[in-house]
Amino acid sequence: MVIPRPQLRALDLKLLRDLRRLWAQVLAIAAVLGCGVAVLLMSLGMSDALDRSRAAYYEREAFAQVFARATRAPLGLAGELRAIPGVRDVEARVSRFVLLDLPGRVRPATAQVVSLPDAGPPRLNRLVLRSGRWPEPGRWDEVIVDAPFAAAQGYRPGDRFAANLGGARRELTVVGTALSPEFVYTIGPGAMMPDPSGHAVIWMPRRAAEAAFDMTGAFDDAVIALRRGADEASVIAAIDRLLAPYGATGAHGRDRQISHAFLDSEIETLRVMAWILPPVFLLITAFLVNMVMARIVALERAEIGLLKAAGYSNGAVLSHYLLLAGLIASVGIALGLTVGGVLAREMAGLYARFYNFPELIFSMSWTAWALGALAGFAAAGLGATRAALGAARLPPAVAMAPPSPPRFARGAVDRLLSAVRLPQTDMMILRSVLRWPLRAGTAVLGYALGTAILVSSSFFSDSLDGIMERAFDLSNRADVVLSFPRDLPVDVIAAVRDLPGVLQAEGHVYAAVRLSHGHLTEDATIQALPPGSDLTRMLDGTRPAAPPDAGAVLTDRLAARLGVRPGEVLRAELVGLRRDPVALRVAGLVPEVMGATAYMTLSGYDRLLGRPPKISSVAVTLRADGEAAFHRAVKAAPAVGGALLLADNRRAFESTIAQNMTVMATVYVVLGSAIAIGVAYNGARIQLSERARELASLRILGLTRWEVSWVLVGEVLLLALLAQPLGWALGYGIAALMADRFSSEFYTLPLVVEPATFAFASLVSLGASVASVMLVRRRIDRLDLVAVMKTRE
């Protein structure tokens, strides 16, 4: 028996050959589509990986749902908390910020001390022990430290360092390292970026913590797990009622737990990215496919006529061309899914190191893959439909006849152009642009989007520079900010000024406040500044300003969330300081950069509380040669609870951003170039195919290769140049959209785009365009002059 060999139909064979013939153009389009699919997949994949890893981690290690702090509550109250309906479990802990004196480090480090239960490991926010063992309950000097800190300092079980615990210097021994779902993102008080070498989490046995902080039989920190289906708001209200007499600062859910909230904003950022960038790429893909398919159909007019004459239906012709677009899309989708999958995995790995997950669950959901593929096919289909329909509708008799030549007629513009007396090759460029304005316009839009992608992505770096400038150079100008566990009389400023190495010292208050307006409530920070405050300043944009002596100046986003305008009065609960709320008038608004803040004067704040002048922190500047002596003195000062080293902070911020930005900048340069290359290469190929005869006859007339090439290169350059201002505007628009969507409650991305960013974007875009048209240009050298002469137009 003869088994018939499966044979491709002639039309399918043509399809595959077309694809092979067009490989360079297919690749240029596929690269653009691939970028879109890859970004979609990467953003979705990473956000998915973060989300799942976090959920699994929380579940496995019993991460609490509600968090509460008080100054000192009796341990017996834990039983009452546990009895609140909806509460499944409560862990009552002692938790404090302390200063560390690390061997070999001049500057102090900070740490959050968290107590471990007397009996066994914690039931909530369980630790994942990475090395070593648990502290012996009887040993007061044994501690577990968080693994990133241990890694940054090179600590192993058995190593020792000193800490200032409740005013007394104590030697501690590391017996283990661990990770905790509570500290996936670990950040020191007042810091802007994680700095594992300068900030630690220390877990110590409850009895040691009780003794160190004079908290025997008491707790100041509670983590609460809820039963399934419990109403979080009512549990929080019940907790607040119970803890109110003990200096409670207000219980909250995971949304305000720092580590959780940072992760939330990161996940949200990635999701937003998936909806902003890929559509740009898909749009350009559709446009490129449209351009190329229209040309193919134009070139194959006679063949289409032939096919129809031979009896192929309109549907067959339609599906033939749609299938070609489908194949182009398949190449792009395959490229995008592969690259996107790899990128997502790599980036997720980077994230796993930046955020402290014991393991990262990376399993791309099939919906992400399917969405990527679907979007790719949709874009290509959208682009091909017009040309394919045109081919299907072409009557065979018309198709077999050559198309009518382009109609040029002399218009007003031509009279103007002849007055200028341009070289004829420039005239050819201008006429081509003017005769096909739609085509030129879409090309301009394409180039503009390439530039826009570059502007909008580089915007992050400018914006973060803007944050740095505002956060450090303009508002927080001190070298070190010393903070105290509770507010102290202003004499402490003089005491700090007497410490060795100090140049300037200024006292301030940082206090947590709960602001309400009508039914709206927001948590914020009060910053109270002395008159003429120089080291810590309120900013109105980039201009330093002083808060008025009466009322408070609010950051604009906070005011918007509270729905208040200047002149209106808020209700302010000063958590842990005053039981009953006070009235606070809104004196003005300033743009927000780092978090929701209400600015006041120190005297205004003290009046609000009805107390003598006090402060909660002192900002200092140091003499260059006095740093070591100052830090030695601080480490030994019992009253100091924290030391925020702004220079270290800035360094951590800059290095994190530099790392991220290098990776991201590279990615975006690739993305932006892909667009420019896709548009320029395909545009030039089509121009060449349409004008081969014209260009060859110019060569015959004796124009040099370069003079002839200029017709192609010049048009691409002209359109690409025209596109730049539009690209800047579009990029600025996308940046504004991103700034708005990415700003979280922790910080506001200022909409800053430096002139250098526009210049860089245009340089990359123009460079990619010119490089790709140069590739096409080489084909002019290979034009068969003799053959051209002999053929009919």
Add this chain to the structure above:
Amino acid sequence: MDDSSRMWADAPGAVAFRTEALCKVYETGPVRVVALDNVDLTLRMGELTVLLGASGSGKSTLLNILGGLDHASSGRVWYRELELTALGDRALTRYRRDHVGFVFQFYNLVPSLTARENVRLVTDIAPDPMPAEEALGLVGLGARMDHFPAQLSGGEQQRVAIARAVAKRPGVLLCDEPTGALDSRTGVQVLEVLDRVNRETGTTTVVITHNAGIRAMAHRVLRFADGRLASEEVNATRVAPSEIVW
């Protein structure tokens, strides 16, 4: 190379082109086609020469080599004292630019440029051109200078192509089937223009044609067959284009 201005109205009778054992072989895979087979010929200054022959006889190949569009496989070609077969691509471009005017069967005008601008394509780069307007006047199109090719008839387009070719005051005018796409009335108009250019400017002119009737207007007629020069005749008296029997 830089004597093109003197070329315009050069001494009649001097040698314009000379070939020596000129061969052109096209090889595509195993197929070997001999287009020109040992051709020796001489074309003289100021003459209008007609090349006759069937398709594939080698006349177009000869024209392409004379015009610097194609390379010989072997043998040598001189344009006056300049050996074309020794020139590289860049020098051939320069040669075309300075000395050669081409007229093609399908006009090869740039559709996005007007008649005047198509001529300027050449006058912009030639060392000693005549004004584009003068060239168009020479071919009788002074009134249609600002029309685009699509607004002109076939004959008019071919006359623009001739104006474009002569505007640089070329040493030689090479025409490949200039009337091939035209009806007889328009064809005669085009031939009249070529004749006039040849008479008034003394430009050496080579015309390829299938139409044997055209030979009557030439000084010299070369007949090609199978890549060889089959015969050469000199017309004692030339016939005006209008009298040519089509």
